[in-house]
Amino acid sequence: MDKIVVQGGYPLYGEVSINGSKNAALAVLVGAALGDEPCHVDNVPHYTDIYDIIEILKDLGATVEWTGRSSVVIDGSKLNNPVAPYELVRKLRGSFYVAGLLLAKIGYCEVPLPGGDPFSSRPVNFHLKGFEALGAEVTVEHGYVKAKADKLVGTTIYVGRSSVGATVNLMLAASRAEGITTLENAAREPEVVNLALQLNSMGAKIRGAGTNIITIEGVDYMKTARHEIIADRLEAGTFLIATSMAGGEVVLNDVVPEHLGSLISKLRESGVEIKDDGGILTVKAPVGRRPIATDIETTPYPGFATDYQSMFAAYMTKAVGVSIVKETIFDRFAYVDELARMGAEIKVEGDTAIIRGVERLTGAPVEVKDIRGGAALIIAGLAAEGKTILDGVYHIDRGYEHLEEKLASLGAKIERIKDPS
Numbered sequence: 001m002d003k004i005v006v007q008g009g010y011p012l013y014g015e016v017s018i019n020g021s022k023n024a025a026l027a028v029l030v031g032a033a034l035g036d037e038p039c040h041v042d043n044v045p046h047y048t049d050i051y052d053i054i055e056i057l058k059d060l061g062a063t064v065e066w067t068g069r070s071s072v073v074i075d076g077s078k079l080n081n082p083v084a085p086y087e088l089v090r091k092l093r094g095s096f097y098v099a100g101l102l103l104a105k106i107g108y109c110e111v112p113l114p115g116g117d118p119f120s121s122r123p124v125n126f127h128l129k130g131f132e133a134l135g136a137e138v139t140v141e142h143g144y145v146k147a148k149a150d151k152l153v154g155t156t157i158y159v160g161r162s163s164v165g166a167t168v169n170l171m172l173a174a175s176r177a178e179g180i181t182t183l184e185n186a187a188r189e190p191e192v193v194n195l196a197l198q199l200n201s202m203g204a205k206i207r208g209a210g211t212n213i214i215t216i217e218g219v220d221y222m223k224t225a226r227h228e229i230i231a232d233r234l235e236a237g238t239f240l241i242a243t244s245m246a247g248g249e250v251v252l253n254d255v256v257p258e259h260l261g262s263l264i265s266k267l268r269e270s271g272v273e274i275k276d277d278g279g280i281l282t283v284k285a286p287v288g289r290r291p292i293a294t295d296i297e298t299t300p301y302p303g304f305a306t307d308y309q310s311m312f313a314a315y316m317t318k319a320v321g322v323s324i325v326k327e328t329i330f331d332r333f334a335y336v337d338e339l340a341r342m343g344a345e346i347k348v349e350g351d352t353a354i355i356r357g358v359e360r361l362t363g364a365p366v367e368v369k370d371i372r373g374g375a376a377l378i379i380a381g382l383a384a385e386g387k388t389i390l391d392g393v394y395h396i397d398r399g400y401e402h403l404e405e406k407l408a409s410l411g412a413k414i415e416r417i418k419d420p421s
Contacts, residue, residue: 003418004416006381006384006412008387010411012250013410014251014409016250017252018236018252019043020043024232025045025053026094027094027192028194029050029054029074030094030098030100032074033076033101034105034202035222038074038075039076042070042229044071044072045401046401047401049092049398054072060101084099084111089111089112097165099147100170103131103149104173104176104177105176111145111147112144124166126165127163129157134149134170134173134174135155135177137149157181159185159187162188163187164187166187167183171192171216179217180216180218181218182213182216183213186208186211188302189301190230192209192214193209193210198225199222231254235399236252237311238375238379239406240263241315245315246379246382248411250282262304263305266294270292270293270315271291272285291320293319293320296309296323306329308372310332311375311379316357317355319355319357320357322355324353325353325354333348333353334370335373339366339376342380345357362386363387364384368392374390378390
């Protein structure tokens with residue numbers, strides 16, 4: 001099992017390019033299989049979650065071929081297996097998108113309840129109620145969701161909690177349904193917009209993506225198309241926070257600054273200088289500076305993303321003053337005990353973490369519990385005295401491609417090692 005070792009005290013300088021979005025890619029790759037002709041997808045990132053969704057699509061009967069470093073062609077015209085593989089689906093949340101795909105393509109699916117990060121159960125009831133509203137018969141048996149529909153028929157559906165996953169799944173299913181489907185309280189995230197653009201390029205008729213009301217007029221045929229996945233705002237945010245924590249000056253290329261608006265605002269509030277040059281961001285933080293204590297509250301996009309929460313909390317552990325971190329989306333504080341090992345003073349009360357900034361963190365052995373929690377521990381390690389040793393780094397690989405190498409290229413003293421045991 002690999003470990004990551006971080007030696008704190010080294011500021012970051014240089015340039016880094018941001019990969020394609022993992023969350024967008026999971027939806028877009030499944031969306032490509034909805035077509036009746038081969039579809040090209042560019043800017044595909046190399047994360048383990050991406051490899052897993054590709055294997056799931058292959059198992060269902062789609063053909064997937066890498067045609068370049070970051071390009072794939074997916075042909076879902078011969079999709080014929082309605083049973084998704086348990087061992088793969090249980091590993092990632094986005095795998096449940098194949099339920100909407102299978103219902104739309106062949107009218108039946110058996111999909112295991114999905115896995116992913118263990119910080120929250122995140123039930124799929126919003127997805128299932130939506131499928132039922134479209135006319136599917138849905139049951140849950142022996143850990144599998146089974147859904148059947150001779151014909152999906154458009155209707156009006158309220159998306160509970162503006163769920164991104166439910167919005168994506170219902171967009172996929174409704175794209176091949178009869179009539180018009182209206183999604184009220186739909187998710188507004190950039191990944192949802194990216195999927196809508198892809199499906200429309202394939203012949204779908206989707207309007208309103210990026211607002212809380214999306215209408216989808218079902219079509220009988222979806223053609224070939226070429227689509228590019230948007231930049232990963234979560235990876236970009238990781239480097240913004242990492243530089244703010246370690247100090248230094250880093251230029252981020254291949255980003256969409258407007259996707260990072262809430263985070264940039266909070267980082268500026270904490271005393272960081274960020275320059276937006278349209279597709280290029282420069283973040284500058286004085287070395288040795290302690291940030292100003294800054295409160296955050298996670299909300300659906302365009303608010304402060306829940307995926308930034310743990311990383312920003314790690315940043316606040318060295319702030320001057322007390323900061324309040326309120327999590328309204330998921331129960332996502334598994335990283336707190338690990339930061340405490342490093343000397344952080346954090347108390348969790350319900351959905352709120354109260355952080356009293358300290359002058360120094362010290363490196364320690366810590367365990368990664370989820371993707372962004374792992375990034376948070378690396379961020380803390382960058383500013384800690386001594387070595388921080390992270391175990392469970394396979395979680396990090398699910399959402400980052402060689403994160404330690406990118407940070408090392410900026411001057412961090414960080415490396416991946418093999419556990420001799």
